[in-house]
Amino acid sequence: MKLGLRNPAAKTIFYAILLVWSLAVLYPLAWTLLDALKNNAQFLANAPWALPKLPLLWSNFSYVWDKYNFDAYFVNSLVITAGSTALGLLLSASTAYVLARYSFKGSGLLYLFYIASMMVPFVLALIPLFFLLNSLHLINTWFGLILVYASSVLAFGVFVLVGFFKSLPKELEESAVIDGASYYGTFFRIMLPLSQPGLVTVAIINVLNIWNEYVVGTVLINDPKQYTLPVEIGVLQAEMQYRTEWGPLFAALLITIIPVLVVYILFQRKIASGITAGAVK
């Protein structure tokens, strides 16, 4: 039996609504691209939806890349995102595995501790984190942000991966143990490769969150050379009130968006499954 709307008029109306919202999502992005190729005269003389005049100002991108040091910010964001995702994953996967497979004194409590911590607003930790990193001489360093971000994604990783490890068949481990594999051998050679889909899901969600993060970056980085992309975008926008270099600002936005869009297009399914698994319960 085929389910769904049968009234053709209703179907058309709902379809139109879906199309309108697609436009509402895509248009601002298309607009960003068009505006990144304009100069100021075009901004002031024409309607915002006017197409950019030929020749297209691709130079806005290289201008932002060179003059505004976006090459450096891009590298900062890349290193910090990769580093904290890797560290966060390593720490959460090890704990999640033990919590999923071994029962020991306090294991239930430990799991609850991580889950409950997700209820605590991260802004609360902001002020002490600043002074903690200051006293460790980690303000304005890649390493400092990597530590904080890795810690901020830990509980989410533990939560999703405990669920994932529990879903794997126990027989595989049991036979590994019978074959004489050590605890570590079983984890690294059997369980870790098997849990790759879960690890990838968590890693991607973390990559998106960390790449886009702004508040912690703003507080823990005050040396302009060490900014991440979102932090620089925030600063740039404030500066643009005086410089009015709109085209380059839109180019800067695109430089920040494109990497996450690529990740999204490649890993859509993983992201959806991670969200479904990780919804705060």
Place this chain on the structure above:
Amino acid sequence: MKTSGTAKWQRGLFIASFTIPTLAFFCVFTIYPVIKALYYSLFDWSGMSDHMDFIGLQNFKDMLRDPIVWQALGNDYFLVVGKIVGIMLLATFFAVALTRFGFRMSGFFRSIYFIPNVISVVVIGVLWNFIYNPQIGFLNAFLSLFTKEPVAITWLGFTSHTIWMLLPPSVWAGIGFYMILLIAAIQNVPDSLYEAAELEGANQWHQFCHITLPLVWEQMKVSIINIMMTTLNGSFVIVWIMTEGGPDNTTQVMGSYLYQMAFRQYHFGFGAAIGVLILVTSLITTVALQRLLHRETIEMS
């Protein structure tokens, strides 16, 4: 099977090595700062020197007498309510339309609708600032198509209404995430229920009210609480990028006020106290929402 002494010891070592480093790390960079914030909130402290004056609950007393704190609290709840209504209505509509209406290309729409959720809130804020921009912005240009004369409204400049302007970008950016959650929940509802309903002649609206809604209510409750928490904890970013809390503190939220008091005006103790207020309000609201939404499930079934 009894494990021998060495085997037991090995097992313990393994468990310890896989839990203690993570726990230690987490305690240093997340738990310790949270506890330290509670501690700082009891001091008058500029952050510039080691000198801290213990003043007990004075920061909290000052906080409750500070009109900007109340303004911020009101704005936070304005955004919470606005986002819950806007996001839940649209996300539910899209989730139902893309699963139960039998549209082709529903996968395509789903992918598109999620895009704002992968973009940094900073970028979204800047983008919407340009939509609202009085000179080169999209909104004014669009309105002037109808008025036949140039429109030059400063959208982020009315003191009484500017907070409203923060809702569209927040809702726009939030829908995809909750739509995905609801789609997953709706797909768990067995088709046979809908088939039986169709045979009885129930239309889509009846099916939604009597099958979908009651069966995905748990997920909706989770979504509503999640919107509340992420708003109280994170509305700071969109506010900071779009209005910096202005004009005249009318768009201040607790997060932005915390940042301003601590990192701009160097009242770190007061800032920490605002952080505690955020924690307390989000805990109280979570409990309240749990109660409120729980009752409704009972009434419905």
